[in-house]
Amino acid sequence: MMILQTLRRGSLHGYALAQVIKQTSDDLLQIEEGSLYPALQRMLKAGWVAAEWGLSARNRRVRIYKITASGRKQLEREVSSFERMLDGISRVMRPDES
Amino acid sequence: MIFRRRSRELAEEIQAHIQERASELMEEGIPEQEARERARREFGNPTLFLETSREVWSCRWLEQLTQDLRYALRAFKASPAFTVVAVLALALGIGATTAIFSVVDRVMLRPLPYPEAERLVSISFERNLIAHTDYFAWREHHDVFEDMAMSRGASPRTLTSLDEPAQIRCAGVTASFFRTFRVQPMLGRPFIEDEDKPGAPKVILLTYDSWQKRFGGAHDILSKSLTLDDAPYAIIGIMAPSFRFPGDTVEGILPLAFNTATQAVYFVQATARLKPGVTVGQASAEIEGLFEHSPQNHSFGGPKQKLSVVRLQDRQVADVRLAMLALLGAVGCVLLIACANVTNLLLSRSAARQRELAMRAALGAGRMRLVRQLLTESVLLGIAGGATGTLLAALAIKSIIHIAPSVPRIGEVAIDWRVLGFTLAVSLAVSLLFGLAPAFSAARTDLNDALKGGSPTATTKNRVLRNTLVTAELALSLVLLTAAGLLTQTLWKLEHIDTGVVAEHVLTTNVYLSYKHYSTPQREAFFENLLDRVASIPGVIAAGAAAGLPPYRTVAGPAGVDGRPVQEGPADQVSFKDVTPGYFEALRIPLRAGRFVAPQDRRRPDVAVVNEALARHFFPGEDAIGKRITSKFDRTRTIVGVVADVKNRGVQDPAQPELYRLDQDGNLSVLVIRTAGDPSALASLVREQVRALDRNTPLTFRTMAEQMDKEFTSQRFNSILLSSFAAIALLLAAIGVYGVMSYLVSQRRREIGIRMALGARTNQVLGLIIGHALRLVLAGVVVGVGLAFGLTRYLKTLLYGVTATDALTLCSVAFLMATVALLASYFPALRASRVDPSTALRCE
Numbered sequence: 001m002m003i004l005q006t007l008r009r010g011s012l013h014g015y016a017l018a019q020v021i022k023q024t025s026d027d028l029l030q031i032e033e034g035s036l037y038p039a040l041q042r043m044l045k046a047g048w049v050a051a052e053w054g055l056s057a058r059n060r061r062v063r064i065y066k067i068t069a070s071g072r073k074q075l076e077r078e079v080s081s082f083e084r085m086l087d088g089i090s091r092v093m094r095p096d097e098s
Numbered sequence: 099m100i101f102r103r104r105s106r107e108l109a110e111e112i113q114a115h116i117q118e119r120a121s122e123l124m125e126e127g128i129p130e131q132e133a134r135e136r137a138r139r140e141f142g143n144p145t146l147f148l149e150t151s152r153e154v155w156s157c158r159w160l161e162q163l164t165q166d167l168r169y170a171l172r173a174f175k176a177s178p179a180f181t182v183v184a185v186l187a188l189a190l191g192i193g194a195t196t197a198i199f200s201v202v203d204r205v206m207l208r209p210l211p212y213p214e215a216e217r218l219v220s221i222s223f224e225r226n227l228i229a230h231t232d233y234f235a236w237r238e239h240h241d242v243f244e245d246m247a248m249s250r251g252a253s254p255r256t257l258t259s260l261d262e263p264a265q266i267r268c269a270g271v272t273a274s275f276f277r278t279f280r281v282q283p284m285l286g287r288p289f290i291e292d293e294d295k296p297g298a299p300k301v302i303l304l305t306y307d308s309w310q311k312r313f314g315g316a317h318d319i320l321s322k323s324l325t326l327d328d329a330p331y332a333i334i335g336i337m338a339p340s341f342r343f344p345g346d347t348v349e350g351i352l353p354l355a356f357n358t359a360t361q362a363v364y365f366v367q368a369t370a371r372l373k374p375g376v377t378v379g380q381a382s383a384e385i386e387g388l389f390e391h392s393p394q395n396h397s398f399g400g401p402k403q404k405l406s407v408v409r410l411q412d413r414q415v416a417d418v419r420l421a422m423l424a425l426l427g428a429v430g431c432v433l434l435i436a437c438a439n440v441t442n443l444l445l446s447r448s449a450a451r452q453r454e455l456a457m458r459a460a461l462g463a464g465r466m467r468l469v470r471q472l473l474t475e476s477v478l479l480g481i482a483g484g485a486t487g488t489l490l491a492a493l494a495i496k497s498i499i500h501i502a503p504s505v506p507r508i509g510e511v512a513i514d515w516r517v518l519g520f521t522l523a524v525s526l527a528v529s530l531l532f533g534l535a536p537a538f539s540a541a542r543t544d545l546n547d548a549l550k551g552g553s554p555t556a557t558t559k560n561r562v563l564r565n566t567l568v569t570a571e572l573a574l575s576l577v578l579l580t581a582a583g584l585l586t587q588t589l590w591k592l593e594h595i596d597t598g599v600v601a602e603h604v605l606t607t608n609v610y611l612s613y614k615h616y617s618t619p620q621r622e623a624f625f626e627n628l629l630d631r632v633a634s635i636p637g638v639i640a641a642g643a644a645a646g647l648p649p650y651r652t653v654a655g656p657a658g659v660d661g662r663p664v665q666e667g668p669a670d671q672v673s674f675k676d677v678t679p680g681y682f683e684a685l686r687i688p689l690r691a692g693r694f695v696a697p698q699d700r701r702r703p704d705v706a707v708v709n710e711a712l713a714r715h716f717f718p719g720e721d722a723i724g725k726r727i728t729s730k731f732d733r734t735r736t737i738v739g740v741v742a743d744v745k746n747r748g749v750q751d752p753a754q755p756e757l758y759r760l761d762q763d764g765n766l767s768v769l770v771i772r773t774a775g776d777p778s779a780l781a782s783l784v785r786e787q788v789r790a791l792d793r794n795t796p797l798t799f800r801t802m803a804e805q806m807d808k809e810f811t812s813q814r815f816n817s818i819l820l821s822s823f824a825a826i827a828l829l830l831a832a833i834g835v836y837g838v839m840s841y842l843v844s845q846r847r848r849e850i851g852i853r854m855a856l857g858a859r860t861n862q863v864l865g866l867i868i869g870h871a872l873r874l875v876l877a878g879v880v881v882g883v884g885l886a887f888g889l890t891r892y893l894k895t896l897l898y899g900v901t902a903t904d905a906l907t908l909c910s911v912a913f914l915m916a917t918v919a920l921l922a923s924y925f926p927a928l929r930a931s932r933v934d935p936s937t938a939l940r941c942e
Contacts, residue, residue, distance in 0.1 A: 013114070014111055015115040015118040015119060038147065038150045056118060058118060061114065063107065
């Protein structure tokens with residue numbers, strides 16, 4: 001979900017993706033390289049992201065990931081179910097209000 | 099192809115990632131070298147990520163499987179000796195199991211070849227038979243049975259309408275047989291009602307094989323007839339090739355007709371088809387109720403007869419059930435021993451492979467991944483063993499059928515899909531059985547230790563497991579050896595029973611004369627003439643004839659003597675045997691008193707020769723010569739001679755009182771001919787002499803030795819098979835001991851080196867190792883003897899002349915096993931004693 005959200009803001013290559021997630025979450029969330037690449041491969045397979053070779057800011061040949069239309073749909077689904085879950089959790093955590 | 103490209107791209111991407119990070123670090127002012135290293139460290143294990151990323155794309159388990167298989171094959175190639183020994187051990191275990199299972203499956207497990215055969219039951223009370231009167235009484239009670247049939251087992255009939263006269267085995271059945279068994283001829287028709295009544299036209303059904311063999315499969319067979327025992331029979335049908343007569347091999351099926359007008363009682367086999375939903379127990383209760391009113395219930399004057407209703411299949415295999423179960427148990431033991439052996443081999447191998455496995459673990463292989471890889475190896479071994487074992491079994495089955503006693507359906511035993519499925523299942527099951535423990539113990543390896551190359555400290559747990567396994571192997575093989583020893587002794591004892599005759603160099607043949615063509619005096623003349631001719635054949639020492647051959651009687655009945663009138667019942671039963679004078683000489687039956695039957699007795703028909711059992715029974719402590727003996731169906735005779743006992747109730751039972759009389763009723767049916775050389779060589783000359791007198795008499799030659807040998811077929815079968823299995827078990831156990839001791843020696847190499855450096859002598863080292871082996875062997879013997887004591891008593895009914903807990907047998911097999919096991923440990927011990935202390939210590 002985080003990967004898709006990040007990619008929605010712009011296409012990125014693997015290393016940059018990890019950096020962006022780390023920075024936007026103020027270092028709270030660090031995505032492990034060990035999960036990043038397998039996750040990207042899974043998304044490629046599911047057709048949520050597309051990849052093409054390009055150049056990085058440092059002029060290195062890298063693979064740049066881009067969110068696809070079905071990736072956007074998936075993101076919406078995930079976000080809404082995540083929000084429902086979050087909503088549920090917060091209700092449980094504040095039982096005295098109701 | 100696409101896989102490879104993808105993983106190359108991914109690898110490149112990962113490299114790019116690391117370099118990006120490194121560049122970034124360098125921009126922060128960190129020197130290049132350090133930046134690179136840090137970037138790589140931060141990234142983690144690229145190989146592992148590569149693998150897990152790749153797995154996303156592939157059918158994960160398939161790829162891992164091919165990988166595991168590749169690893170396994172490579173590992174096998176690296177240690178061919180281990181692989182060969184493991185596969186062979188498994189092949190022996192699985193092969194033996196497959197062979198015996200294919201027999202047991204065919205004989206005991208598969209349904210009989212009739213539709214809904216599980217509803218067929220056999221009803222009997224005396225020797226699997228019932229009285230035909232009961233059949234007629236019960237047939238009407240259709241509460242539990244759908245149908246009921248009577249049959250009579252095969253008896254030989256003389257077929258004379260073809261070129262060569264022959265004996266063909268024909269069974270008799272009622273017309274209801276075909277409905278009860280739900281079988282139909284493939285050509286023609288079954289018997290119809292009233293064809294099984296006395297006086298009906300004579301008809302016969304032939305089996306497919308008989309049709310092919312005797313009539314060349316002639317198309318017009320149904321318009322033909324044949325001559326059986328001098329009467330013409332119309333051929334009305336041919337049974338399908340798949341048809342099997344229940345419990346017997348026959349060529350022809352005749353209607354079974356009884357003259358119900360007479361008082362005579364005939365004993366027949368009765369088979370019924372249960373109504374759907376009726377259990378054997380219900381049928382049994384019903385029939386027992388009816389049996390209460392049967393006159394047979396109170397006949398024989400003896401104890402009340404026990405009627406039984408059992409499934410037809412159970413009845414057919416009742417005699418061999420125990421032997422089959424014993425053999426299954428035996429191969430089960432062999433299989434377990436083989437498994438234990440392979441487990442041990444795997445354990446010692448995994449100790450040797452510790453570093454390889456540790457390396458894999460260090461490179462990121464999870465424990466389950468390692469276990470799976472090791473299990474793949476086990477399964478591969480199991481399947482290779484199973485395949486080799488199937489080949490062994492295929493070879494063994496031929497020999498097994500060859501030596502098998504006459505068991506229903508044994509001739510059909512073969513390896514088919516069902517058996518192959520069983521073998522595959524067994525192979526997989528044993529793979530897990532022998533593979534799990536080593537796989538887990540190997541995967542638990544401590545990485546650090548193993549990689550540092552410290553001495554492979556085999557965990558004590560492993561050592562205990564290995565010792566237990568070897569002890570179990572020894573114990574199980576001791577059990578098998580004991581059983582084999584007992585059965586072999588049984589065979590030996592049976593073969594050395596004094597049957598009362600000298601069977602060597604005796605040729606016998608049946609001579610069935612047609613009752614229609616020969617009157618009683620003509621039969622007598624025929625045999626007298628024939629015996630004269632046979633006696634003149636060069637090489638014949640003596641020739642005689644009788645109404646039947648030992649070790650069986652022909653007719654028997656109660657007899658009485660002066661002062662002891664004839665009584666019904668089993669007490670004073672006497673066997674009556676019609677013989678010619680040459681009979682005693684041909685079989686070398688010793689004379690104890692008086693004289694043999696002589697030719698001149700023809701003029702003095704009221705004399706008899708008796709055996710010692712009769713003399714003892716009726717005239718204890720007296721001289722039997724001159725005494726008179728009477729019976730209902732024979733004239734009163736005066737005893738003129740006493741001869742030694744000859745077995746007449748089977749080989750195992752003591753001889754019954756027996757009376758020999760010179761044949762005067764035309765009962766002779768078999769020739770016994772003592773020859774100087776090989777008895778079989780004279781068969782053709784004897785045949786010529788018979789043919790010269792009568793062209794239509796079928797002959798079946800057999801030596802007396804073969805005749806007696808037939809009695810031990812099942813014991814020989816049991817003995818040979820169990821001995822083979824015990825030998826395999828012993829071999830495997832010896833390999834097991836050898837393996838464990840070799841491993842022990844290699845483990846204790848350093849210790850032995852130190853001992854020797856400190857002055858231990860070769861003998862002491864030898865003693866050290868052999869002492870260890872001795873402890874294992876003793877444990878094996880103790881457990882094995884205990885098991886044997888517990889288990890062999892189930893063999894009791896298979897034994898003769900030896901008790902199930904025969905101390906001598908137990909001691910000798912324990913000694914044999916201990917010797918073999920110690921021998922197997924001698925070579926590793928020898929190797930240990932030759933350890934060169936300096937190399938042993940340096941290599942660490």
